[in-house]
Amino acid sequence: MAKLFEEFELKGVHFKNRIVMAPMCMYQSDKEDGHVTDWHRVHYPTRAVGGVGLIITEATAVQPIGRISSRDLGIWDDAHIDGQAEIVRLMKANGAKTGIQLAHAGRKATVDGDIQAPSAIAFNDQYKTPTAMTAEEIDETVQAFRDGAIRAKKAGFDVIEIHAAHGYLINQFLSPLTNKRTDEYGGSSENRYRLLRRILDEVNAVWSGPLFVRISAEDYADGGMSPGQYVEMTQWMKQQNVDLIDVSSGAVVPAKIPVYPGYQVNFAETIKKQTPIATGAVGLITEPRHAEEILQNGRADFIFLARELLRNPYWAYTAATELGADIEAPVPYERGWI
Numbered sequence: 001m002a003k004l005f006e007e008f009e010l011k012g013v014h015f016k017n018r019i020v021m022a023p024m025c026m027y028q029s030d031k032e033d034g035h036v037t038d039w040h041r042v043h044y045p046t047r048a049v050g051g052v053g054l055i056i057t058e059a060t061a062v063q064p065i066g067r068i069s070s071r072d073l074g075i076w077d078d079a080h081i082d083g084q085a086e087i088v089r090l091m092k093a094n095g096a097k098t099g100i101q102l103a104h105a106g107r108k109a110t111v112d113g114d115i116q117a118p119s120a121i122a123f124n125d126q127y128k129t130p131t132a133m134t135a136e137e138i139d140e141t142v143q144a145f146r147d148g149a150i151r152a153k154k155a156g157f158d159v160i161e162i163h164a165a166h167g168y169l170i171n172q173f174l175s176p177l178t179n180k181r182t183d184e185y186g187g188s189s190e191n192r193y194r195l196l197r198r199i200l201d202e203v204n205a206v207w208s209g210p211l212f213v214r215i216s217a218e219d220y221a222d223g224g225m226s227p228g229q230y231v232e233m234t235q236w237m238k239q240q241n242v243d244l245i246d247v248s249s250g251a252v253v254p255a256k257i258p259v260y261p262g263y264q265v266n267f268a269e270t271i272k273k274q275t276p277i278a279t280g281a282v283g284l285i286t287e288p289r290h291a292e293e294i295l296q297n298g299r300a301d302f303i304f305l306a307r308e309l310l311r312n313p314y315w316a317y318t319a320a321t322e323l324g325a326d327i328e329a330p331v332p333y334e335r336g337w338i
């Protein structure tokens with residue numbers, strides 16, 4: 001049996017295979033109120049019909065000021081729960097486990113008004129210059145992640161992923177390139193980790209299901225973070241009840257990323273072996289045999305697919321055929337596979 005189709009369990013949640021749909025912003029909350037729309041009701045359940053084991057929905061803002069765009073999904077209000085619960089129900093009804101990525105864009109927010117970050121440094125001249133967060137604003141943000149986790153639980157999600165990658169708020173605190181604070185949130189790695197530590201503590205207080213963190217393991221810039229440096233932090237994450245590190249890279253500062261098939265897999269492998277902790281590999285993984293190689297060689301535990309699932313929502317069936325795995329198709333589709 002192909003490892004890609006081996007089952008996996010985390011904190012009592014059973015995953016039917018190792019295929020994860022990576023979070024992808026859809027920017028389809030067209031009334032700019034953070035609510036789920038018909039687009040989400042069709043897009044996500046389609047990937048469940050397509051045989052994906054775990055679908056992690058897009059970066060979902062815990063505060064309006066933390067939206068990447070005004071069309072992001074949100075979870076800052078109880079009014080968001082019903083819409084989220086509906087897509088969860090539709091994904092589960094079609095056989096997938098469900099995850100939500102709780103997010104705050106920090107200095108990469110493009111919403112109206114002031115934006116916030118650890119330090120008052122713009123990403124580049126296309127972005128606004130943020131204000132450096134006060135201690136009170138940090139407290140409010142930590143609380144917002146807690147409240148977001150409570151709402152995610154009420155909506156019925158199986159997994160929470162904290163977005164600490166791609167140069168968004170938490171990543172801005174973790175990296176010395178963007179965090180120039182002189183208080184208890186800046187300087188040493190312990191201090192730069194403090195925001196994430198507090199967020200994980202608060203999420204753990206209200207959430208007992210599988211907990212993932214997405215990191216950018218490599219900043220691709222002098223003086224920035226590297227996978228080796230992240231091992232210390234992922235060890236802290238593990239102590240804080242985190243089950244899996246979803247290992248991405250880049251985007252904390254404008255820097256060129258060398259991109260090729262599996263370009264981030266080595267980072268996932270380093271974190272997995274040195275922490276040790278379960279990891280997800282992501283980034284230009286499109287071929288079933290490549291996915292299988294990563295799992296068979298123990299380089300990661302889950303394969304996260306993003307763009308490939310935009311092109312082919314039924315990738316799991318293609319992969320099963322190629323790897324000789326016998327998987328169940330939805331009953332109405334069975335004749336397509338006989």
Ligand SMILES: Cc1cc2nc3c(=O)[nH]c(=O)nc-3n(C[C@H](O)[C@H](O)[C@H](O)COP(=O)(O)O)c2cc1C
Pocket residue numbers: 022023024025026058059101163165166214248282283284285304305306307308
């Ligand atoms: C349309 C699109 C939206 C994305 N939105 C998110 C997001 O909301 N959160 C996130 O962590 N990564 C996001 N990403 C990054 C993907 O999750 C993934 O890490 C990246 O595309 C590399 O994987 P791939 O080569 O399989 O596409 C997005 C990527 C795409 C193409």
